[in-house]
Amino acid sequence: MSSDVTSSVFPTVDVHAHAWLPEVESLVKGRPEYAAHADLEELRAGGESIEVSKRRFGERWERLTDVHTRIEVMAAAQVNVQVVSVSPTQYHSWADSALAWDLAQTTNEGIRAHCAVYSDRLCGLGVAPLRHPAVAVAALEHAVGCGLRGVEISSHVPYRLGGGTIELSDPGLDPLWKRAEELDAVVFLHPWGCTLDARLDRWYLSNSVGQPVEHAVALSHLIFGGVLDRFPRLRLLAAHGGGYLPAFLGRNDHAWRNRPEAKGCRQLPSTYLQRIWFDSLVHTPESLRALVRAAGPNRVVLGSDYPFDMGVEDPVQRLQEAVSDPVTAAAIKGGNAANLNLLPASRRTGRRLESPAPGHW
Numbered sequence: 001m002s003s004d005v006t007s008s009v010f011p012t013v014d015v016h017a018h019a020w021l022p023e024v025e026s027l028v029k030g031r032p033e034y035a036a037h038a039d040l041e042e043l044r045a046g047g048e049s050i051e052v053s054k055r056r057f058g059e060r061w062e063r064l065t066d067v068h069t070r071i072e073v074m075a076a077a078q079v080n081v082q083v084v085s086v087s088p089t090q091y092h093s094w095a096d097s098a099l100a101w102d103l104a105q106t107t108n109e110g111i112r113a114h115c116a117v118y119s120d121r122l123c124g125l126g127v128a129p130l131r132h133p134a135v136a137v138a139a140l141e142h143a144v145g146c147g148l149r150g151v152e153i154s155s156h157v158p159y160r161l162g163g164g165t166i167e168l169s170d171p172g173l174d175p176l177w178k179r180a181e182e183l184d185a186v187v188f189l190h191p192w193g194c195t196l197d198a199r200l201d202r203w204y205l206s207n208s209v210g211q212p213v214e215h216a217v218a219l220s221h222l223i224f225g226g227v228l229d230r231f232p233r234l235r236l237l238a239a240h241g242g243g244y245l246p247a248f249l250g251r252n253d254h255a256w257r258n259r260p261e262a263k264g265c266r267q268l269p270s271t272y273l274q275r276i277w278f279d280s281l282v283h284t285p286e287s288l289r290a291l292v293r294a295a296g297p298n299r300v301v302l303g304s305d306y307p308f309d310m311g312v313e314d315p316v317q318r319l320q321e322a323v324s325d326p327v328t329a330a331a332i333k334g335g336n337a338a339n340l341n342l343l344p345a346s347r348r349t350g351r352r353l354e355s356p357a358p359g360h361w
Helices: 003-009 022-028 032-045 047-059 061-065 067-076 097-116 133-145 171-183 210-224 245-258 269-275 285-295 315-322 326-339
Strands: 013-019 081-086 122-124 150-153 156-158 165-167 186-189 235-238 276-279
Touching: 013 061, 013 067, 013 097, 013 326, 022 097, 032 047, 047 061, 061 067, 067 081, 081 097, 081 326, 097 122, 097 133, 133 150, 133 171, 150 171, 156 210, 165 210, 171 186, 186 210, 210 235, 210 245, 210 269, 245 269, 245 285, 269 276, 269 285, 276 285, 285 315, 315 326
Parallel strands: 013 081, 081 122, 150 186, 186 235, 235 276
Antiparallel strands: 156 165
């Protein structure tokens, strides 16, 4: 397929864009667990960053909630389609199973309604509360039943009682991965909250360092824990370019070769990058080129983190600055997202993009 044909068939797709749903917040405000979670957020981010985030959130309220503003910003950014997911601050992973189910349904339906206003420009992802695996499976099924393309998840969730976390390698989550395979649903990994806690409570390290760390840990659990061996058809998409993991997998490979307890996966850890999709939000041309080399040109998709300040307003321009080959650029702009079924129903053609040849970019 030529680059001209590719560009004409597949729209430009931003897979990493957020919305805020007031109806979700109305379900949790006033609960004591909500206040305790807010205290944990302040412990992790620090008071200064919490105040800046509150101010920036207010400045971005219209972009997060008003769908017409969203479309205007997309046009300015040369984006044809956005894949909309809820702001990760609305995961509310502390919720008990009954509340988690209510939150999941409300989120799924809220994202569906938001996208339906411009059904040819927007499609969405729901949520799956990992703390309650049975609810997570039901929430995934509900999301797909709503016409959403899959679900957004965090990198871990807290245990119900005491300390510790539920990691993505936990066997209790296997039914979720299995059902996602069966439904051809995308699982969008977007961490929120780093377990390094107060060590990152200044200079906004909670996000600039914490998010890439959480990606590296979560993806390592999925790889070393054998999840991608057990579920090879899982459509896993990692935000923020997968964080630190793609750039330093040589050390993981070394451990796999030299430590017997590291061989939880069947193949070298670096080979699993070709089973994962990554968004392009890595901020510099050099980093994006390195990600394409590591994962392959058919495994990178466009992402902006709209409308937050850790995102970018010009994802297409940044892609053009990093990738000169038109076939690879077209794949990242939209072809790879189309192959993931991350398109509105009206834009799906049934055609798949031919993968760029290795090194051809």
